[in-house]
Amino acid sequence: MKVIVHDLRQESWQELGMRFHEKDIVIGDGLECADSDIGKAIGSCRQLVLISRCVYGGFSPFIQEALERCRNYFEPSLEVRHGQTHYVIKKQNKNLFGLVCCFYGDNITPKEEQLARIQSVSDGISLQARGVKIVFYDTLDKLRQIDSIVV
Amino acid sequence: MILFFDGDRTPASDEGIWIKSIREYAEKEELISVKIEENMDWNRVCRCLEDAHAIVLAADVYMDSVSSRVLDFLEKIEQAVIGGESIGAKFYAILHTDLYEGEQTGIAMAVLKNFCERANITWGRGLGIGGNNLKAALRRKRLWKKSDKDAADFRLCFLHEQALFIREKIQGTDVYIKPNEVSRGWYIRQNNRQIKKINRVKVTEY
Numbered sequence: 349m350k351v352i353v354h355d356l357r358q359e360s361w362q363e364l365g366m367r368f369h370e371k372d373i374v375i376g377d378g379l380e381c382a383d384s385d386i387g388k389a390i391g392s393c394r395q396l397v398l399i400s401r402c403v404y405g406g407f408s409p410f411i412q413e414a415l416e417r418c419r420n421y422f423e424p425s426l427e428v429r430h431g432q433t434h435y436v437i438k439k440q441n442k443n444l445f446g447l448v449c450c451f452y453g454d455n456i457t458p459k460e461e462q463l464a465r466i467q468s469v470s471d472g473i474s475l476q477a478r479g480v481k482i483v484f485y486d487t488l489d490k491l492r493q494i495d496s497i498v499v
Numbered sequence: 500m501i502l503f504f505d506g507d508r509t510p511a512s513d514e515g516i517w518i519k520s521i522r523e524y525a526e527k528e529e530l531i532s533v534k535i536e537e538n539m540d541w542n543r544v545c546r547c548l549e550d551a552h553a554i555v556l557a558a559d560v561y562m563d564s565v566s567s568r569v570l571d572f573l574e575k576i577e578q579a580v581i582g583g584e585s586i587g588a589k590f591y592a593i594l595h596t597d598l599y600e601g602e603q604t605g606i607a608m609a610v611l612k613n614f615c616e617r618a619n620i621t622w623g624r625g626l627g628i629g630g631n632n633l634k635a636a637l638r639r640k641r642l643w644k645k646s647d648k649d650a651a652d653f654r655l656c657f658l659h660e661q662a663l664f665i666r667e668k669i670q671g672t673d674v675y676i677k678p679n680e681v682s683r684g685w686y687i688r689q690n691n692r693q694i695k696k697i698n699r700v701k702v703t704e705y
Binding site: 467 | 567599600603629
């Protein structure tokens, strides 16, 4: 099962024509989803796909809000991982999913791209993903290629 | 005039420490504080942005970023600049996290710098604070002795330093700090004990 969080407008999203399995979950702008649902969905998925406009070398406000709502995915307590402090991940959520970060935008500077890569890896470590794949597309048309990346 | 933006997600236990430290060192300057929230008086914000000599953003960092609300706000400012708004002020940031290492605010700091480049605003200086929950951890452990009080205030001298940069409107190298007075292991243990205690109280209340 995969979870896709995207900030695309409904028509752009539909134009992508992504393949889905029955149990896949899509969280997009305008779709109501409780905080606990996002945490639970990420905790039980095989792949988490974030499709985001690249904003100053990071995620867009909508995707960032979704990540903020993942608080339920973590314990409030701390531990050391990879030499840095991180929030402990709840036992039931340790299923090791793959993280795909897909950034789009026609005016992404090399500096912003580099920063977006760093943030993606860092968030992958925080969420304890088993791997992180990062892709950039400058047009919505090219964004269709994401279908070949997701499982 | 110094324009202070409060971008914290939730009011902290020591709310006001950021603006207080600036006020202390820039008494003669007019200081305007604006909370970043959904329904802001955008016309007032634009007027203040035009008149300000220094812009200060204080915000917490979670998942390597400032909050979605702050990101949204920064995009609005960028749009205002594209629309002809002129901002001559330098931009200063005070970012903080409960995680021990101040460097964990580094990605969010870089995002703010990229915003400044896009909005044609001069970067002033960034202060990244780690271990921001130290005060609460110390208080709850009932070790609130004088020496521990000093340890809890590890942020103050760095905040005052930042306030001087803001007052003088000069640029400086970004600084990342952590509570050196206590080890990372100690900080984590105290933080986790405190959380367990809170959880026990919640269960009892329930």
